[in-house]
């Protein structure tokens with residue numbers, strides 16, 4: 001008994017000393033499929049403040065590949081093992097949309113800081129329960145709305161704060177259906193509205209800095225939706241989201257207008273600004289460039305367009321087969337590294353996230369639900385977050 005006690009104390013001391021020595025945040029992954037494999041795992045590995053302690057997934061073949069690539073202390077198919085692990089400070093929840101509340105509840109009750117991929121929840125009731133469990137256990141929760149952290153969006157936000165007023169915003173994200181996996185296009189995962197438009201609903205709130213008061217949508221939730229959002233400060237956002245385009249053309253575009261000022265962010269690589277004193281156009285490097293020597297003479301967006309078009313015409317068959325393009329497609333900087341880094345800093349500093357917390361996650365879910373309701377009844381739907389959260 002005495003020996004066991006001494007051993008466990010020395011093990012504990014050793015562990016504490018090790019952690020003090022390299023002073024890293026220990027992170028565990030639960031659900032490590034396509035998105036986590038392509039982004040969070042490589043980003044965690046290159047982040048000097050993070051150490052990958054554990055990776056959990058139901059797919060054992062995938063786990064073995066992650067074990068070889070990232071050398072975590074262990075891999076497991078049981079998420080409870082990760083949540084029981086006293087060394088783990090925070091978890092990334094990267095499962096599909098129908099596996100949220102039970103994982104968030106268990107992680108919050110285990111005292112872990114939580115990164116949850118978007119959308120945070122599928123219903124307003126789920127959001128209320130998530131807000132409640134996170135607050136009761138006083139844990140940090142950040143939702144994977146990474147675009148708020150993209151260098152181009154950070155600059156855009158700073159520039160539009162110099163507008164006398166933000167009056168109109170246009171956000172466009174058009175994809176190509178056959179390059180996507182099938183699972184998001186099912187009612188329980190929400191289609192284009194639930195899996196993509198939620199990003200831009202969140203971004204419209206971030207950019208206007210105001211609460212939405214009315215939502216009107218046309219189209220269909222699964223494949224193509226146009227959403228108008230009216231804000232309490234009078235601003236208007238139009239969100240145009242679908243999968244009927246070609247992936248050869250860069251996907252995303254954000255335009256902001258107000259009192260004779262214009263700022264346009266073209267696919268995160270080029271920011272054009274007119275009417276704002278002291279602000280000049282700027283460009284942002286690609287996060288991954290498969291053709292670094294091509295089209296160098298062209299402006300950033302034009303160059304991205306040519307590279308992207310070339311990629312679309314030559315997609316490697318294995319990438320097309322597994323619907324995973326992070327190794328072949330030019331990757332613009334959507335703030336994925338920066339968002340996870342901010343989360344790690346918040347965990348270390350024991351502060352709230354500067355990105356999207358549980359209220360932002362709840363609002364985005366409620367906005368998608370209001371848009372779906374507007375599609376169903378064919379009329380605008382009033383929106384009041386306070387009454388939704390109760």
Ligand SMILES: NC(=O)c1ccc[n+]([C@@H]2O[C@H](COP(=O)([O-])OP(=O)(O)OC[C@H]3O[C@@H](n4cnc5c(N)ncnc54)[C@H](O)[C@@H]3O)[C@@H](O)[C@H]2O)c1
Pocket residue numbers: 030031032033034035036056057058059062077079094095096097099117118119144145146195
């Ligand atoms: N932020 C972004 O821009 C962005 C982009 C793409 C996807 N995503 C989000 O990432 C999430 C995952 O999408 P994906 O395309 O990687 O899906 P995926 O199906 O490729 O990965 C999900 C993984 O979760 C695992 N899983 C399921 N239940 C589990 C459990 N109980 N315990 C452990 N593992 C479990 C599955 O085995 C699978 O490997 C979704 O929420 C999606 O919306 C975010």
